[in-house]
Amino acid sequence: MARYHADLHLHSTASDGTDAPADVVRRAAAKGLRAMALTDHDTVAGIAEAQAAGAELGVEVIAGVELTCYAGKREVHMLGYGVNPRSKALRVHCERFQTARIGRAREIGKRLAAAGAPINMDQVMASADGGVVGRPHIAKALLAAGHVASWQEAFDRFLADNAPANVPKLLITPRQCIDVIREAGGIAVMAHPGLNNQLDLIPLLREAGCEGIEVWHSNHDEHTTYRLQVMALEQGLLATGGSDCHGEMKDGGPLLGDWGLGKAGWEKVEKALRDRKDTPHYARR
Numbered sequence: 617m618a619r620y621h622a623d624l625h626l627h628s629t630a631s632d633g634t635d636a637p638a639d640v641v642r643r644a645a646a647k648g649l650r651a652m653a654l655t656d657h658d659t660v661a662g663i664a665e666a667q668a669a670g671a672e673l674g675v676e677v678i679a680g681v682e683l684t685c686y687a688g689k690r691e692v693h694m695l696g697y698g699v700n701p702r703s704k705a706l707r708v709h710c711e712r713f714q715t716a717r718i719g720r721a722r723e724i725g726k727r728l729a730a731a732g733a734p735i736n737m738d739q740v741m742a743s744a745d746g747g748v749v750g751r752p753h754i755a756k757a758l759l760a761a762g763h764v765a766s767w768q769e770a771f772d773r774f775l776a777d778n779a780p781a782n783v784p785k786l787l788i789t790p791r792q793c794i795d796v797i798r799e800a801g802g803i804a805v806m807a808h809p810g811l812n813n814q815l816d817l818i819p820l821l822r823e824a825g826c827e828g829i830e831v832w833h834s835n836h837d838e839h840t841t842y843r844l845q846v847m848a849l850e851q852g853l854l855a856t857g858g859s860d861c862h863g864e865m866k867d868g869g870p871l872l873g874d875w876g877l878g879k880a881g882w883e884k885v886e887k888a889l890r891d892r893k894d895t896p897h898y899a900r901r
């Protein structure tokens with residue numbers, strides 16, 4: 617018996633995960649999950665493959681995405697659930713960010729060189745392998761070059777949001793970001809509010825059209841999870857959860873299916889997706 621019913625935050629090689637979309641679904645099935653969402657950064661390129669594998673393996677695969685926006689200087693991640701992968705608004709948005717990310721990776725490379733930690737940018741782009749390039753690919757290159765001893769050290773010293781080599785992506789507002797998700801027919805959910813302590817932003821995001829918060833996440837301690845549960849209840853927000861597993865990318869964890877939703881929690885999310893009259897593409901099997 618699996619501990620969880622659904623893991624709604626997963627990455628694949630379409631962005632900065634290490635497993636192909638179908639392999640992510642295989643792992644979910646092996647773990648006993650009944651549902652999952654593929655939530656790659658700024659792309660829905662892995663959705664079709666994941667849903668095909670899900671249909672075969674009996675895992676319901678929600679079309680998801682994880683987008684970035686900025687509340688002032690603070691980077692906020694928004695999950696979109698039940699998005700239409702063919703949405704033009706979403707495609708245009710993702711293409712803009714994918715392009716910006718390439719320039720940004722090069723800029724981060726320059727800053728690293730200036731900080732005495734040069735990396736091979738060709739290697740970074742090769743490890744993204746046509747997928748959306750992100751800081752984890754750069755962390756990997758820092759490790760390969762021997763500038764750091766762990767993935768986490770790469771972030772702590774160079775790449776974290778406030779670290780010297782980080783460069784913002786496109787500076788869009790939460791409302792712009794949420795509008796894209798809604799226009800694509802999706803439900804906007806704030807990702808990992810406990811990461812960088814962003815609980816204070818929840819009312820503002822709700823005002824901008826955010827309909828849920830990620831309560832259960834590999835980075836949330838017990839106290840944060842509890843506070844988020846209360847906030848979801850009090851503010852009428854959907855409570856979601858997931859591991860944010862990137863495969864083998866991060867120092868051995870977090871692991872797929874070790875965080876997520878039980879059956880009752882999943883059913884609430886499923887109902888919210890089903891209830892959306894403006895999401896005709898969300899067909900219930």
Ligand code: AMP
Pocket residue numbers: 657749750751752768771772775776777862
């Ligand atoms: P990017 O999309 O390029 O901004 O990279 C974001 C990814 O980097 C996240 O999904 C995490 O996997 C990772 N990340 C961001 N900040 C940190 C941090 N402080 N510590 C560890 N990993 C992080």
Ligand code: FE
Pocket residue numbers: 627632657750752862
């Ligand atoms: Fe990531």
Ligand code: FE
Pocket residue numbers: 682693807808
């Ligand atoms: Fe995130």
Ligand code: ZN
Pocket residue numbers: 625627655682860
């Ligand atoms: Zn994520």
